[in-house]
Amino acid sequence: MNLDWLDAFLIFGAFKVVEIMGLGLLVHLQLGLTRVANFGVVGFWGVGLYAFGVAHLKIDWPFGDPYQFLVCAAIATIVAAAAGLVVGWLISDLDDDGTLVGTLGFATIVVILATTQQGLTGGALGLGGLGFPYDFSRVKTHEFTWLLITAAVVALIFAYAWRVHRTPHGRLLIAVGANEALARSLGKSATAARLRMMMVTSGAMGLLGAMHGVMVRSLEINSLDVSVTLAALAALILGGTARVFGAVVGVLLTVALFDIVIQFYLPIPDGWNTQALPVAREAVFGAAIVLMLIFRPQGLLGQMRRPALMRRLHGDW
Amino acid sequence: MTGEDLRPQILVRDVSKSFSGRVVVDVDELVLGDVPVEGLLGPNGAGKTTLMRLIMHSIPLDGGTVTLSRPGQRDVLLSATRTSQMAGLGVVKSTQVITDFEHLTILDSALLAVTEARYERPFAAAADRTVRKRHEEEIRHWLDYFGFDDPLAVALSGGDKKLLDIVRCLLLEPAVLLLDEPTAGLSEDHTERVKAAVRQLASRGTSVVIVEHDLDVIWDLCDEVIFMAEGKVLLKDKPATIRANPTVVESYLGAGSA
Numbered sequence: 001m002n003l004d005w006l007d008a009f010l011i012f013g014a015f016k017v018v019e020i021m022g023l024g025l026l027v028h029l030q031l032g033l034t035r036v037a038n039f040g041v042v043g044f045w046g047v048g049l050y051a052f053g054v055a056h057l058k059i060d061w062p063f064g065d066p067y068q069f070l071v072c073a074a075i076a077t078i079v080a081a082a083a084g085l086v087v088g089w090l091i092s093d094l095d096d097d098g099t100l101v102g103t104l105g106f107a108t109i110v111v112i113l114a115t116t117q118q119g120l121t122g123g124a125l126g127l128g129g130l131g132f133p134y135d136f137s138r139v140k141t142h143e144f145t146w147l148l149i150t151a152a153v154v155a156l157i158f159a160y161a162w163r164v165h166r167t168p169h170g171r172l173l174i175a176v177g178a179n180e181a182l183a184r185s186l187g188k189s190a191t192a193a194r195l196r197m198m199m200v201t202s203g204a205m206g207l208l209g210a211m212h213g214v215m216v217r218s219l220e221i222n223s224l225d226v227s228v229t230l231a232a233l234a235a236l237i238l239g240g241t242a243r244v245f246g247a248v249v250g251v252l253l254t255v256a257l258f259d260i261v262i263q264f265y266l267p268i269p270d271g272w273n274t275q276a277l278p279v280a281r282e283a284v285f286g287a288a289i290v291l292m293l294i295f296r297p298q299g300l301l302g303q304m305r306r307p308a309l310m311r312r313l314h315g316d317w
Numbered sequence: 318m319t320g321e322d323l324r325p326q327i328l329v330r331d332v333s334k335s336f337s338g339r340v341v342v343d344v345d346e347l348v349l350g351d352v353p354v355e356g357l358l359g360p361n362g363a364g365k366t367t368l369m370r371l372i373m374h375s376i377p378l379d380g381g382t383v384t385l386s387r388p389g390q391r392d393v394l395l396s397a398t399r400t401s402q403m404a405g406l407g408v409v410k411s412t413q414v415i416t417d418f419e420h421l422t423i424l425d426s427a428l429l430a431v432t433e434a435r436y437e438r439p440f441a442a443a444a445d446r447t448v449r450k451r452h453e454e455e456i457r458h459w460l461d462y463f464g465f466d467d468p469l470a471v472a473l474s475g476g477d478k479k480l481l482d483i484v485r486c487l488l489l490e491p492a493v494l495l496l497d498e499p500t501a502g503l504s505e506d507h508t509e510r511v512k513a514a515v516r517q518l519a520s521r522g523t524s525v526v527i528v529e530h531d532l533d534v535i536w537d538l539c540d541e542v543i544f545m546a547e548g549k550v551l552l553k554d555k556p557a558t559i560r561a562n563p564t565v566v567e568s569y570l571g572a573g574s575a
Contacts, residue, residue: 164439166445171425171437178420182418186429310422314445
């Protein structure tokens with residue numbers, strides 16, 4: 001495959017877009033449907049990243065890739081899902097503010113553990129040695145292939161989120177988010193519904209973390225940055241938390257705009273890419289959240305359109 | 318239980334509840350379900366709604382027990398049961414305050430009430446239409462009965478939300494149904510429909526308990542009336558007897574009401 005036309009940094013930019021889109025879709029299920037305000041997205045993603053990296057580098061597996069990758073990615077997913085279960089249980093009786101602080105606290109714990117458990121994680125120095133689960137061409141081709149694989153995983157996450165809206169599970173999540181007491185009176189266990197949702201979405205966040213580890217080929221403590229959470233939340237709030245396409249539109253208008261359009265196609269001065277632009281990016285994302293919450297809290301795509309969906313599903317009623 | 322009262326009962330024993338030091342419910346012994354339809358009557362602050370909420374365990378009891386007794390089945394201690402398990406046991410309560418699920422349509426609400434837990438898991442294979450197919454008949458019956466012309470819309474008016482709450486309760490096929498002001502804010506026609514639905518339900522073996530400030534509903538519908546004041550059960554008797562009781566007339570109905 002001749003990829004000379006493709007800039008390697010552009011592959012990374014596109015990877016970030018795809019990755020944040022996946023996280024945004026999962027936050028949509030948490031916040032948009034179930035109204036669980038998870039401010040610790042990077043924690044679940046980071047648990048997956050580090051569980052994958054540690055499992056891959058510290059265990060002497062009797063088989064090589066791609067099986068090693070598959071097993072380690074499964075471990076990352078399971079560990080992140082377990083973290084989602086525990087955190088979900090701990091925050092189950094908290095209000096929105098408590099949930100925000102609780103999930104943020106969890107993300108902080110993950111960062112502290114990743115920094116201090118040097119024997120396992122490499123601490124602040126990090127660990128190198130991760131790689132692609134295949135070897136058939138040049139590095140750029142491998143990276144591009146990994147971008148396509150990650151895009152396929154995110155497409156599956158999109159399909160799952162899209163389907164949730166059309167199933168009794170999605171209806172239950174909306175009901176629990178909208179009126180927990182009423183849902184309970186109908187015999188619905190709001191806690192169990194939330195815990196299941198947290199397990200599935202956290203597990204998927206962990207899988208995306210594992211895929212990130214493969215792309216960057218190392219564990220770096222700097223990657224566990226609040227910017228991951230901020231990007232996913234800013235994109236979703238901009239696009240619309242209650243709509244599946246909210247995360248897609250939001251990511252295109254935020255991460256894609258900064259990490260692809262501005263970085264590669266605008267004539268910005270040298271040096272800005274590494275210094276001024278990342279700072280401006282965070283500031284703009286933060287401002288976007290504040291402005292949207294003030295002027296259009298439902299996001300660009302607006303409220304959930306449940307009647308329209310129900311007419312499509314049950315138009316013959 | 319004798320042959321005549323083979324219907325579900327709720328046994329309230331030594332139940333008390335205080336808020337900020339003020340006793341709002343203090344019931345020594347009360348059996349609900351002796352007769353098909355019972356009314357809970359009393360002035361504001363008598364403890365009627367709080368008693369219902371204690372039965373549903375949506376607020377914790379300070380003391381005492383609430384037990385569900387169903388013919389041919391083992392008794393269940395409701396005061397040690399989670400609220401979300403009540404509907405599964407057949408104990409269902411309508412809400413006093415008008416409330417609904419934001420975003421969900423009327424049909425959503427009805428489907429939510431009837432969907433079994435196994436269909437609500439994250440990766441449950443059954444499509445929404447499977448659930449609809451299993452319960453379409455009863456949903457259609459109750460939505461048509463209460464005149465919901467467009468079940469695919471969101472309930473907007475307070476009256477529609479109130480009726481939808483009752484529909485959800487009816488779809489749960491309760492053994493014991495607690496109705497907290499079910500006709501408040503409803504038109505005369507809808508009030509009559511609610512009363513007819515309650516009679517129908519009670520005739521099939523459901524024990525119904527109603528709190529209602531529209532006294533005509535109480536006198537028309539109830540086989541027995543319980544009068545509460547200051548958290549205590551003062552009287553339990555036939556509606557005509559309660560209506561003529563001097564204490565009730567003096568403290569609640571007012572002179573000339575009988």
